[in-house]
Each structure stands twice: as structure tokens, then as C-alpha cells.
Amino acid sequence: MTRSSAGRTVGAGARTVAPAKLNATLLVGPVRPDDGRHELTSVMQSLSLADDVALVPAPEGGTDGVDCPGVTGDNLALDALRAFREATGWSVGPLTVRIVKRIPVAAGMAGGSTDAAAVLRLAAHLSGHDAPDLLQELAAGLGADVPHGLRPGLALAAGAGERLVRFGGVLPGAVVVVRADVGLSTPTVFRRADELAPPRTAEDLEAWRLRVVAALEAVGGGELARYPDELAVNDLGAAAVDLEPVVGEHLAALGAAGAAPALVCGSGATTVGWFADEATATVAARRLRSEGLDALIAVPSAGAPIVEVEA
Ligand code: ATP
Numbered sequence: 001m002t003r004s005s006a007g008r009t010v011g012a013g014a015r016t017v018a019p020a021k022l023n024a025t026l027l028v029g030p031v032r033p034d035d036g037r038h039e040l041t042s043v044m045q046s047l048s049l050a051d052d053v054a055l056v057p058a059p060e061g062g063t064d065g066v067d068c069p070g071v072t073g074d075n076l077a078l079d080a081l082r083a084f085r086e087a088t089g090w091s092v093g094p095l096t097v098r099i100v101k102r103i104p105v106a107a108g109m110a111g112g113s114t115d116a117a118a119v120l121r122l123a124a125h126l127s128g129h130d131a132p133d134l135l136q137e138l139a140a141g142l143g144a145d146v147p148h149g150l151r152p153g154l155a156l157a158a159g160a161g162e163r164l165v166r167f168g169g170v171l172p173g174a175v176v177v178v179r180a181d182v183g184l185s186t187p188t189v190f191r192r193a194d195e196l197a198p199p200r201t202a203e204d205l206e207a208w209r210l211r212v213v214a215a216l217e218a219v220g221g222g223e224l225a226r227y228p229d230e231l232a233v234n235d236l237g238a239a240a241v242d243l244e245p246v247v248g249e250h251l252a253a254l255g256a257a258g259a260a261p262a263l264v265c266g267s268g269a270t271t272v273g274w275f276a277d278e279a280t281a282t283v284a285a286r287r288l289r290s291e292g293l294d295a296l297i298a299v300p301s302a303g304a305p306i307v308e309v310e311a
Contacts, residue, residue, distance in 0.1 A: 010092055010126045012311040013056030017304045018118035019046035019152045020103040021110040021145065023266050024171055024227055025212055028193060028235040029205040037144070037160040038190060038199060041209045043216065043231070044145075044164075045171050046152035049298040051101050051111065053077065053118035055126060056309055058094035068099040068115075075099075076142060080116035081123060083138050088129040106183030108240075108266030110145040117149025118304070125306045153302030156216060158209065165213075168220035170300035171227050173274050174281035176259065178250045179294040180269035184240055189267035192239035200235070227274065232261040240268030247271060253293060257284040 022045045029039035058065060064085075066078040077097045084090060097119055103111035117139055124130040132150075139146040144161030154167045193199075200208075215231055218224040241248040247264060250271040254262035258280065259273025275281035281297045288295040 010055070010057060010095070012309040013054055013095070014122050014126055014306050014308050015052060015054035016118050016122060016306045017050040018053045018103075018114040018149065019048070019050040019301055019304060020298070021045070021114060021148060021266070022047055022175065022272060022300075023234060023263075025208075025231050026234045026236060026266065027200055027205055027208050028190070029200045030202055031199070032160065035160070039159065039202065039205060040157060040161055041205045041212065042157040042161060043212055044148045044155045044157055045300050046148075046154075046302060047175065047177075047298040048301045049103060049109075049177060049296060050304075051099055051103050051115055051118075053115055053122065054098040054309055055081070055119060055122040056096050056098055058096045062096070063094045064096075065094075066097040066099065068097070068101065070101045071099075071105060071112075075115075076112040077115040077119045080119040080138070080142055080146075083142060084120055084123040087134060087138055088127060090123065090127045090129060092127065104177075104179045104270055106185065107179065107270040108184065108186070108264065108268045109177075109270055110149070110266065113143050113145035114149040114152070116142050117146050121150060121304070122306060152304045154216065154219065154300070156209070156212060167216040169222065170302050171219060172224060172300075173226055173276055174278040174297060174299045176254065176257070176273045176275065176281050176285045176288065177265070177296045177298055178254060178271045178273070178288060179296070180244065180246055180250060180271070181294075182244050182246060182269050184243060184267055184269045186267040189236050189239045189243065192243055193236050196238055196242065226276065229261055232263055232274070234263050236267050237264035240264045244269050250293065253288060253291060254284075257287050259284065
């Protein structure tokens with residue numbers, strides 16, 4: 001049996017879900033002089049669309065590794081395990097990160113980031129090194145979208161995405177997610193956005209932040225029937241459409257199917273349309289599929305329980 005440095009055994013391991021993230025609002029501000037990243041005001045909402053992530057003992061004679069069909073090259077989830085070991089000295093025997101991908105890859109839904117956050121949560125659970133500040137620091141070091149995945153749900157992000165304020169409840173309604181068969185790289189989309197228009201000023205970002213906070217407080221109080229249309233803005237949308245015109249076609253198709261509003265997801269190329277409820281979203285998704293689009297239904301979600309893997 002594999003024994004951790006904290007005296008625990010990992011047994012057959014543990015698993016959890018790693019939810020996709022939707023940016024209900026994404027506003028891009030000035031570039032920070034210290035690290036060259038943009039200041040953001042971003043409403044992040046987890047979705048029922050999720051990867052399954054498990055941390056289990058590696059096969060006999062193996063090393064730490066990842067099994068993630070559909071993703072080639074370096075995997076952020078394995079980076080997370082390595083960072084956790086290095087920071088905590090967790091010396092339990094070799095582990096495999098096993099991922100079943102459902103979140104579209106390179107699609108602006110934080111797929112790699114949420115998998116990495118799930119690994120940090122699993123490693124903390126299995127090792128007993130469950131220090132929130134340390135996890136937060138490790139997550140921020142892995143990427144701007146990783147901290148949100150430590151506690152999936154509704155949050156307002158500032159800084160480059162790493163400064164989070166969490167809110168109770170989830171955004172009302174349901175979404176249809178339209179996958180594109182093209183990927184967009186996040187840095188490329190930011191660069192194109194900078195070429196198309198100057199970023200917002202710090203004052204403008206702050207004014208938006210106050211408006212968004214008021215809406216999110218109303219969500220937590222159960223007072224909001226729908227997320228206000230005027231807050232559903234994505235400053236990266238125009239750049240994503242410019243780089244991949246098919247993104248614009250998907251937005252138009254979602255709008256024609258009744259989405260209000262339809263938005264580019266993060267840096268794209270996935271698009272998402274808001275509907276009043278799951279039933280309406282289901283009808284729209286059916287229509288979009290009949291038009292040849294790859295459409296999924298998801299609902300806003302919070303939480304991601306960890307369960308032990310049965311031996
Ligand atoms: P962002 O967090 O910037 O919104 P994204 O959602 O657009 O990212 P990802 O799905 O995270 O994009 O994929 C971006 C790149 O990361 C891909 O090229 C992919 O190969 C790599 N990657 C590394 N690990 C993973 C993972 N666990 N899942 C998906 N992609 C991963």
C-alpha cells in the first residue's frame with residue numbers, strides 16, 4: 001500500500017469532477033507593468049460540463065504520469081502534482097493522474113486549469129496537507145484560471161484573474177455550449193484584441209466591477225431571475241471572431257435559436273448562449289444540432305466533491 005509523507009495511505013486513490021468555467025462577463029483593462037498581463041474584471045461561473053479527474057497509484061514500476069486521452073504534450077494537471085510534491089515534500093509512491101476529458105480543449109473554458117486545480121484538491125485530500133493558502137499560491141503559479149477551480153462556483157476575478165471574491169449561489173438559467181472545430185490560443189486572442197481596440201482604463205474596470213458586484217450579491221440572495229444582459233460582455237469576443245470567422249457564425253446561430261445573450265467563451269473559440277431554463281436550452285440545442293453544430297447543454301454549478309476510488 002502506498003503511504004504518504006503525512007502518514008496517510010492513498011489506498012486506491014480519489015476522484016472528483018473538474019468543472020468547465022464560463023466567463024459571464026470578461027472585461028480587459030490595462031497591461032500590468034510588472035508581468036505584462038492584462039488587468040481583468042471577470043465573472044467566472046462553473047458549469048455542469050466537467051472532466052473526471054482521479055489521482056491513483058501508478059502501475060508497478062511506474063513514475064508520476066498522466067493518462068488524458070485527447071490531450072497531447074505537457075499536461076497542466078501533471079505540473080500541478082509535481083508542484084504540490086515539491087512544495088509539501090509529499091513522498092507517497094508514484095501516482096497517475098487519470099482524466100476523462102469532456103470540456104472542449106483550447107476552447108476558452110479553462111479545461112487544463114480546472115484539471116490542474118482538481119489535482120491540487122485531490123493531492124491535498126489524499127496527503128492531509130490541506131492548507132488553503134498554499135493551494136491558492138500553487139494554483140496561482142500554475143495559471144490565472146487555476147485558483148477558481150480550487151472552489152468551483154460563482155466568483156468575481158480581478159488582477160490577471162488570480163484575485164477572487166466568491167459569491168454564494170449560481171447564475172440563473174441554462175446555457176448551450178457550441179464547440180468549434182478550431183482552437184484559439186489565449187495569448188494570440190489577447191494580442192489581437194489589443195490591436196483592434198485599446199484596453200479599458202483602470203477607472204472603467206473599477207466602475208464595471210461595482211456594477212457586477214451588485215448583480216452577484218443579488219444572485220446570492222436569490223433575487224435575480226436572470227443575469228443582466230448589459231453585464232454580459234466579453235472584450236475578447238471581437239478578436240476571437242476576427243481570428244476565426246466561424247465563431248461569429250456560431251454567435252449568429254445561437255442568437256437565431258433564441259439565446260439571449262450569446263457570447264464568446266473566454267478567449268474562444270467556443271461560444272455559449274444563455275436560456276431561461278434547461279427545457280428551453282434543450283429545444284435550442286436540438287435545433288442547432290439539426291443545423292450541423294456541435295451543441296451541448298450545461299447548467300451553472302457549484303462545488304466538486306471528492307470521493308475515494310473503490311479498490
Ligand atoms: P484557458 O485556461 O486559457 O481559457 P483554454 O480553456 O482555452 O485555456 P485548455 O483546454 O486549457 O484551453 O487548453 C490549452 C492548451 O493546454 C492546449 O493546447 C492543451 O494541449 C494544453 N493542456 C495541458 N493540459 C491540459 C489539460 N489537462 N486539458 C486540456 N488541455 C491541456
